[in-house]
Ligand SMILES: Nc1nc2c(ncn2[C@@H]2O[C@H](COP(=O)(O)OP(=O)(O)OP(=O)(O)O)[C@@H](O)[C@H]2O)c(=O)[nH]1
């Protein structure tokens with residue numbers, strides 16, 4: 001073998017690598033990412049959530065906060081941040097998580113749209129990985145039950161959540177592990193095919209994911225550690241009775257989703 005061989009091989013390797021790179025699709029890079037936060041009495045945690053989003057999501061970002069006239073004046077707290085990338089909508093005389101996210105979607109301009117809770121239970125640091133995964137999917141869900149995921153809440157809440165998800169998996173299928181996650185980023189084009197049905201609390205999300213899959217869209221889950229809220233009051237489970245009613249709402253919605261055909 002001549003002394004030149006390694007040099008020639010190196011050149012061929014480089015050329016192959018360059019050709020390979022040219023063949024690969026360009027990494028998915030949104031022009032504008034819109035993150036929607038629905039809030040009700042999140043005064044203590046809203047600023048940290050918004051700060052976390054700007055810290056972690058690169059490129060152009062807008063944050064849309066939809067607040068239902070919180071008695072603790074979360075809306076005012078957001079307005080006082082004074083950042084023109086943050087838009088606050090103060091809805092009056094209406095309440096609802098699903099309708100709040102729907103309003104945020106209507107107001108959003110991004111080619112990537114996402115939404116999450118504003119109580120730091122869902123880490124903004126996961127957003128870059130979720131956005132990156134849009135390379136190979138239309139919808140990317142932050143998941144407590146995918147590999148790498150966990151949930152540190154009270155055992156009863158974890159049990160109920162696992163039960164709901166097991167039931168959703170059984171009735172609706174498609175292998176989605178965290179059907180009611182509520183932590184998502186997606187390509188705007190998804191809304192050309194699927195709308196959220198904006199009624200009720202968090203169960204709208206189950207039907208939304210189910211419809212996405214039914215229409216052939218790719219849904220990917222990324223595991224994350226859900227941390228129970230450090231301060232503030234839970235809106236879904238402030239009492240055992242309310243917790244039970246919320247759970248019943250989820251069960252009804254799963255069954256409705258299975259048989260409803262809107263389009
Ligand atoms: N706009 C609006 N936001 C709401 C409403 N209810 C809850 N939220 C927000 O929705 C997100 C989820 O509510 P949480 O109270 O955290 O409910 P949860 O995540 O089921 O329960 P915990 O995390 O245990 O408190 C939070 O950002 C809330 O501020 C509502 O009626 N309107």
Ligand SMILES: [Mg+2]
Pocket residue numbers: 117119121229
């Ligand atoms: Mg929460």
